[in-house]
Amino acid sequence: MQKVKEVLNRHGNSKDNxxxxxxxxxxxxxxxxxxxxxxxxxxxxxxxxxSRVYSVITFYSMFGTEPRGKYVVEVCKSAPCHVTGAGxxxxxxxxxxxxxxGQTTEDGVFTLIQSACFGACDISPAIKIGxxxxxxxxxxxxxxxxxxxxxxx
Amino acid sequence: xxxxxxxxxxxxxxxxxEEYIAAGGYEGLKKTMAMEHVDAIEEIKxxxxxxxxxxxxxxxxxxxxxxxxxxxxxxMVCNGDEGEPGTFKDRHILSxxxxxxxxxxxxxxxxMGAREGYIYIRGEYTAIQKxxxxxxxxxxxxxxxxxxxxxxEGFDFTLKVVSGAGAYVCGENTALVExxxxxxxxxxxxxxxxxxxxxxQMPTILNNVETYSCIPWIIKDGGDTFSKKGTEFSGGTKLxxxxxxxxxxxxYEIPFGMTLRELIYDLxxxxxxxxxxxxVHLGGQSGSCFxxxxxxTKICYYDLxxxxxxLGSGAVVVxxxxxxxxxxxKNSMEFFEEESCGKCTPCRExxxxxxxxxDKFTEGTATMxxxxxxxxLAQTMKTSSFCGLGQSAPVPLLTLIKYFEEEFLEHINGTxxxxxxxxx
Numbered sequence: 001m002q003k004v005k006e007v008l009n010r011h012g013n014s015k016d017n018x019x020x021x022x023x024x025x026x027x028x029x030x031x032x033x034x035x036x037x038x039x040x041x042x043x044x045x046x047x048x049x050x051s052r053v054y055s056v057i058t059f060y061s062m063f064g065t066e067p068r069g070k071y072v073v074e075v076c077k078s079a080p081c082h083v084t085g086a087g088x089x090x091x092x093x094x095x096x097x098x099x100x101x102g103q104t105t106e107d108g109v110f111t112l113i114q115s116a117c118f119g120a121c122d123i124s125p126a127i128k129i130g131x132x133x134x135x136x137x138x139x140x141x142x143x144x145x146x147x148x149x150x151x152x153x
Numbered sequence: 154x155x156x157x158x159x160x161x162x163x164x165x166x167x168x169x170x171e172e173y174i175a176a177g178g179y180e181g182l183k184k185t186m187a188m189e190h191v192d193a194i195e196e197i198k199x200x201x202x203x204x205x206x207x208x209x210x211x212x213x214x215x216x217x218x219x220x221x222x223x224x225x226x227x228x229m230v231c232n233g234d235e236g237e238p239g240t241f242k243d244r245h246i247l248s249x250x251x252x253x254x255x256x257x258x259x260x261x262x263x264x265m266g267a268r269e270g271y272i273y274i275r276g277e278y279t280a281i282q283k284x285x286x287x288x289x290x291x292x293x294x295x296x297x298x299x300x301x302x303x304x305x306e307g308f309d310f311t312l313k314v315v316s317g318a319g320a321y322v323c324g325e326n327t328a329l330v331e332x333x334x335x336x337x338x339x340x341x342x343x344x345x346x347x348x349x350x351x352x353x354q355m356p357t358i359l360n361n362v363e364t365y366s367c368i369p370w371i372i373k374d375g376g377d378t379f380s381k382k383g384t385e386f387s388g389g390t391k392l393x394x395x396x397x398x399x400x401x402x403x404x405y406e407i408p409f410g411m412t413l414r415e416l417i418y419d420l421x422x423x424x425x426x427x428x429x430x431x432x433v434h435l436g437g438q439s440g441s442c443f444x445x446x447x448x449x450t451k452i453c454y455y456d457l458x459x460x461x462x463x464l465g466s467g468a469v470v471v472x473x474x475x476x477x478x479x480x481x482x483k484n485s486m487e488f489f490e491e492e493s494c495g496k497c498t499p500c501r502e503x504x505x506x507x508x509x510x511x512d513k514f515t516e517g518t519a520t521m522x523x524x525x526x527x528x529x530l531a532q533t534m535k536t537s538s539f540c541g542l543g544q545s546a547p548v549p550l551l552t553l554i555k556y557f558e559e560e561f562l563e564h565i566n567g568t569x570x571x572x573x574x575x576x577x
Contacts, residue, residue: 014335015335016333016334017335018335018336019315019316019317019318019332019335020315020335023318056335056336056337059320059337059338060276060317060318060338061318061319062318062319078238078438078484079481079484080238080239080397082484083397083481116236116238116321116488117236117237117238117239117240118277119235119244119275120241121241121396121397122403123402124396124397124402128277131280
């Protein structure tokens with residue numbers, strides 16, 4: 001909880017900063033999600049009902065309440081990617097990672113999700129892994145990218 | 154054509170104040186500080202600048218109204234929640250020339266007497282948030298933000314980057330303000346309007362990244378000069394985002410008055426793989442889809458409006474003839490179903506039911522009754538949804554039906570001419 005306290009203090013223990021606090025905590029979690037105990041702790045510290053805190057974090061798509069893989073692989077499914085082959089990209093990733101959207105690989109490294117546009121339409125079809133965006137993807141490029149993340153393990 | 158917004162793109166280190174100044178930066182702010190407030194607003198009015206986020210409200214009028222409000226403190230807020238699919242222009246400003254935005258907001262703060270400002274940037278742009286944050290810190294060090302800006306006693310203005318966390322609806326200005334306050338981003342009842350009762354219930358001046366970024370140029374070179382770059386009805390230039398099945402995808406700064414055909418074929422190099430253009434989806438997911446016959450329309454708020462189209466954010470998604478209109482619609486409707494915030498029934502239930510109905514078409518199980526139900530539900534959503542999201546979500550549906558009705562009828566009979574829809 002020391003970590004959580006530190007983040008809260010840096011944001012001045014303010015309700016206004018709830019989203020910013022939670023984004024930072026999710027990054028620190030190692031599971032790309034917000035553990036229930038942390039959420040409870042934040043609610044108490046900010047003097048907010050737990051339900052209110054959950055209503056905020058479940059509203060925004062970037063937050064997870066269940067543990068996710070170390071890397072969240074997001075496949076854009078919005079129109080510009082849709083018309084330039086996002087569907088086949090998703091199929092390739094499903095094969096490469098052996099999971100369906102919403103699932104995490106057995107080794108806990110990757111979680112595959114479909115996401116809305118993240119502004120990489122000039123290089124569609126695109127995927128996003130953590131902060132990094134990859135575009136103009138072909139099957140070869142894709143499996144190369146996935147492997148570099150695997151090797152870091 | 155000399156560029157207004159993209160002139161410095163790629164030529165300066167984005168977070169360096171020195172390089173920004175050497176490239177003509179901060180002239181606008183200095184000039185504003187030697188002007189009467191009302192004269193500065195007058196320049197913006199002359200510029201014929203319309204809000205670049207999508208709503209196209211005249212910025213000069215907006216600022217004049219905000220200036221007249223006596224209550225305070227006033228807040229400057231920037232909408233950098235660029236979540237509209239096919240839109241990536243603000244990304245370029247934020248990551249390649251964030252100072253033009255910062256200067257624009259500082260000019261606003263000077264005129265309005267605001268001391269605090271927020272730049273709300275979507276959560277997906279984490280790397281870009283860091284660039285803007287660093288630019289702000291450097292501006293503070295150089296005396297362009299913070300206390301007594303440029304040595305002017307009492308001219309204090311601080312800026313803060315706030316991150317979104319993945320919610321399209323936060324691009325709606327009252328939802329955005331809710332989100333800055335740390336709450337769920339659901340739109341507020343209007344009125345009261347944000348200019349009277351915005352962030353922390355205080356008067357708030359809220360503009361899109363691109364809108365603010367036009368301000369320094371307008372003050373520096375004059376509203377008339379800016380206006381003349383465009384058409385009689387739309388001043389200046391516009392960042393257009395080309396994507397989809399087009400050769401040269403990317404952001405183009407164009408003068409208002411260029412036609413869509415010139416943009417797509419001359420600058421964009423035409424459709425990829427030698428295919429034919431089927432339709433263009435203009436302005437974002439809630440914009441109109443229209444065929445080639447309308448491509449000679451000028452990019453100008455007035456001309457587009459006359460043709461029944463809205464420019465929106467400037468997204469131009471080109472779709473070639475290998476795609477199915479109904480399948481494309483399904484993709485659009487699924488987007489709105491997911492992004493509906495759930496506050497009002499017409500949008501929450503309407504988007505859900507529209508997906509359900511479109512699904513029947515893609516599966517070949519739809520009937521004429523479904524077709525009529527779909528059209529009637531779209532009208533209901535348009536007239537009774539709480540905010541712009543639900544009101545405009547049916548636009549792609551209505552325009553695709555207008556131009557490709559035949560394809561919808563074919564789906565009722567169980568055929569998809571492109572073979573994209575897997576009929577049962």
